[in-house]
Amino acid sequence: MHILIVEDDAETGQYLERGLREAGWDTQWHDTPQAGILALSSHSFDAVILDRMLPGMDGVDALRLIRAANVDTPVLMLTARTSIDDRVEGLEAGADDYLIKPFALSELIARLKIITRRPKHVVEETQLMLGALTLDRVQRTAHRGDVALDLSPLEFKLLDYLMQHPGEVVTRTILLEKVWGYRFDPKTSLVQTHMSRLRAKVDKPFDTEMIRTVRGSGYVISAQ
Amino acid sequence: MSSARNNTLGSAVFQQTLIASGIFVLVSLALIWAICGFLIWQIDRDVAADIDEAILYAEETYYGRGVDVLIEEAIQDDTDIIWSEDYLYEILESQQLIWVLRDADYEPIAGYPGLHGDEGWSTSWVDHPEIGQEVRGQRVYLRGGDSLSVAAFIPERRVELIGFGIFTTLALLLIVLPLSLITGYFVSGRVFRRIEDISATAAAVGAGEMTTRAPLTGRHDEFDRLAGSINGMLDEVSALNSNVEAISVGVAHDLRTPLTNIGGRLELIRRDQADPDAVDGHVDAAENAQAQLLRIFDALLRLGEVKAGKRKAAFDTVDLSSLLKDLTEAYDPVLVDAHKTFTPDIAPGLSIQGDRELLEQMIFNLLENAVEHSRDAAKVFASLKHDGDATVVRIGDDGPGISPADRDRIFDRFFRADASRSTPGSGLGLSLVQAIAEMHGATVTLDPDATGAIFTIRFPDPS
Numbered sequence: 281m282h283i284l285i286v287e288d289d290a291e292t293g294q295y296l297e298r299g300l301r302e303a304g305w306d307t308q309w310h311d312t313p314q315a316g317i318l319a320l321s322s323h324s325f326d327a328v329i330l331d332r333m334l335p336g337m338d339g340v341d342a343l344r345l346i347r348a349a350n351v352d353t354p355v356l357m358l359t360a361r362t363s364i365d366d367r368v369e370g371l372e373a374g375a376d377d378y379l380i381k382p383f384a385l386s387e388l389i390a391r392l393k394i395i396t397r398r399p400k401h402v403v404e405e406t407q408l409m410l411g412a413l414t415l416d417r418v419q420r421t422a423h424r425g426d427v428a429l430d431l432s433p434l435e436f437k438l439l440d441y442l443m444q445h446p447g448e449v450v451t452r453t454i455l456l457e458k459v460w461g462y463r464f465d466p467k468t469s470l471v472q473t474h475m476s477r478l479r480a481k482v483d484k485p486f487d488t489e490m491i492r493t494v495r496g497s498g499y500v501i502s503a504q
Numbered sequence: 505m506s507s508a509r510n511n512t513l514g515s516a517v518f519q520q521t522l523i524a525s526g527i528f529v530l531v532s533l534a535l536i537w538a539i540c541g542f543l544i545w546q547i548d549r550d551v552a553a554d555i556d557e558a559i560l561y562a563e564e565t566y567y568g569r570g571v572d573v574l575i576e577e578a579i580q581d582d583t584d585i586i587w588s589e590d591y592l593y594e595i596l597e598s599q600q601l602i603w604v605l606r607d608a609d610y611e612p613i614a615g616y617p618g619l620h621g622d623e624g625w626s627t628s629w630v631d632h633p634e635i636g637q638e639v640r641g642q643r644v645y646l647r648g649g650d651s652l653s654v655a656a657f658i659p660e661r662r663v664e665l666i667g668f669g670i671f672t673t674l675a676l677l678l679i680v681l682p683l684s685l686i687t688g689y690f691v692s693g694r695v696f697r698r699i700e701d702i703s704a705t706a707a708a709v710g711a712g713e714m715t716t717r718a719p720l721t722g723r724h725d726e727f728d729r730l731a732g733s734i735n736g737m738l739d740e741v742s743a744l745n746s747n748v749e750a751i752s753v754g755v756a757h758d759l760r761t762p763l764t765n766i767g768g769r770l771e772l773i774r775r776d777q778a779d780p781d782a783v784d785g786h787v788d789a790a791e792n793a794q795a796q797l798l799r800i801f802d803a804l805l806r807l808g809e810v811k812a813g814k815r816k817a818a819f820d821t822v823d824l825s826s827l828l829k830d831l832t833e834a835y836d837p838v839l840v841d842a843h844k845t846f847t848p849d850i851a852p853g854l855s856i857q858g859d860r861e862l863l864e865q866m867i868f869n870l871l872e873n874a875v876e877h878s879r880d881a882a883k884v885f886a887s888l889k890h891d892g893d894a895t896v897v898r899i900g901d902d903g904p905g906i907s908p909a910d911r912d913r914i915f916d917r918f919f920r921a922d923a924s925r926s927t928p929g930s931g932l933g934l935s936l937v938q939a940i941a942e943m944h945g946a947t948v949t950l951d952p953d954a955t956g957a958i959f960t961i962r963f964p965d966p967s
Binding site for chain 1: 784787788791794795798799802805809814815830833834835837838841842861862864865868872875876
């Protein structure tokens with residue numbers, strides 16, 4: 281993967297470059313929106329990390345320019361502001377996701393993976409399959425092998441989301457955002473509680489664990 | 505005082521009084537002179553018609569039947585051909601025309617010899633020892649140098665009208681105008697002083713005298729209302745201002761604790777470099793401290809955002825029933841795992857106008873509060889129903905509750921009932937709940953008699 285970073289803060293820029301290279305990705309880092317837009321017009325990238333506050337230009341304006349030029353490279357916006365309006369503005373300008381500083385590198389990578397993964401089928405699948413796990417979206421049932429899993433509606437939604445991202449780390453914030461639609465950071469173990477209930481049903485009665493905890497970041501589901 | 509006078513003269517109210525008075529006087533004058541002028545024109549027209557008629561008749565007689573017939577017809581039987589000065593009194597009293605016929609040498613043939621005048625229309629004084637009056641008339645030449653002058657005394661009404669016009673003009677200019685200016689000066693002076701009081705208050709507050717307030721006269725007029733609303737605003741500003749100090753102290757304390765933890769953990773990481781498991785533990789702890797810091801920042805920024813009322817424009821219909829249902833379903837297992845019982849009681853189909861995300865945040869904060877601050881094995885409940893004229897959300901527990909001494913301060917920023925601050929949290933949660941409720945026109949109350957902490961939020965029905 282080839283990622284374009286547009287970030288004026290040197291420390292953050294270096295941190296992003298190092299982190300993404302360690303994850304095995306190529307990066308190109310520019311510290312002005314002009315250089316970033318220029319790079320985007322001459323090279324092909326898989327995703328853009330765009331800072332909201334850039335010298336001389338608002339990141340949202342830069343994004344509008346990019347989108348106006350019919351460049352549909354996925355864009356993840358970074359911001360130091362947390363206002364709801366800012367986020368809405370960013371998404372409306374064409375950002376694919378929005379991340380508030382400071383953030384964990386694992387969170388950034390997880391989100392980049394989500395926005396760079398293009399939908400394989402236009403028609404939404406009615407059935408998800410991963411290893412022995414099958415999820416029927418029409419019947420709203422889940423099976424592991426022959427065993428039917430008795431899931432609550434919320435647990436069903438959690439498993440559905442995880443199965444859409446096999447092998448990828450899904451963070452707690454992403455789950456809160458995508459499954460519940462909440463953008464708060466609970467002090468209590470809201471996500472952990474529901475995940476442990478889900479895992480009790482999906483994994484506990486079986487020999488192998490399909491859902492694993494990634495320490496300090498989130499969860500990952502895989503066939504093995 | 506003298507500067508206040510100068511300011512009164514320069515004040516907008518006085519200047520407007522000046523302009524208004526000026527316009528009033530000018531319009532009055534124009535009106536009076538238009539009416540007088542019209543009446544005078546009418547009088548002049550009638551007199552001129554009489555004179556024209558008389559001259560026409562005289563000319564016809566003179567040319568048709570001769571000068572002698574003219575004199576014979578014009579002179580009444582018992583008077584002289586040449587009028588005496590006494591006869592002029594009769595003419596004046598009976599308001600008849602005065603005339604004179606002269607020959608080529610300007611010698612009078614008949615009529616009053618003291619009447620003079622140029623050819624055509626003219627105004628002149630009539631020669632008479634006592635009657636000092638102007639006449640207006642016409643002189644025409646006849647055959648062989650003879651000339652006839654016919655005139656009428658200027659009617660008294662015409663003189664009176666001119667006098668009236670001059671009198672009212674003087675009265676307006678010398679009495680009404682100064683009077684209205686003086687009144688205007690005093691009225692605008694009063695307005696000016698009261699505005700000056702309010703403006704002085706604003707200046708004083710601006711200079712740092714935060715306790716200064718605009719004086720009220722008790723007349724309940726628009727100035728009192730203005731002063732009252734400015735005082736209200738100043739009270740609010742003062743309250744916010746005094747909050748700033750409390751907030752600074754709160755921020756300092758709440759930020760210092762996690763920052764100290766992070767610093768400590770960094771030190772431990774350096775020390776425990778050889779022990780990866782220990783380092784892992786330190787990193788976890790440091791990450792938790794950082795998350796705590798971010799929560800404080802988020803809450804503070806969100807609070808600012810809510811207080812600024814920015815999101816009010818985006819209000820929409822929010823299905824409160826489904827919002828509460830989703831949140832209580834999410835929290836049910838959390839409470840169960842914390843060994844507490846949870847009984848949600850959500851009436852279906854209740855909606856209000858509001859901001860969905862903020863309302864979620866509000867319920868979320870109350871539920872988090874219940875999870876964290878209720879006793880072990882507490883009974884926690886959440887209910888939504890329509891009660892009378894309001895949609896009511898109640899979220900609470902059965903202990904340990906909040907001590908009466910702390911109840912008033914529970915919504916203050918950074919206030920936490922546990923003075924030791926042993927439990928995690930920033931103390932901003934309930935302020936945020938209150939700010940969001942206020943923004944939605946709702947009230948948040950803490951049940952005074954309950955053993956636990958029970959919060960009631962009432963969203964009044966739109967009237």
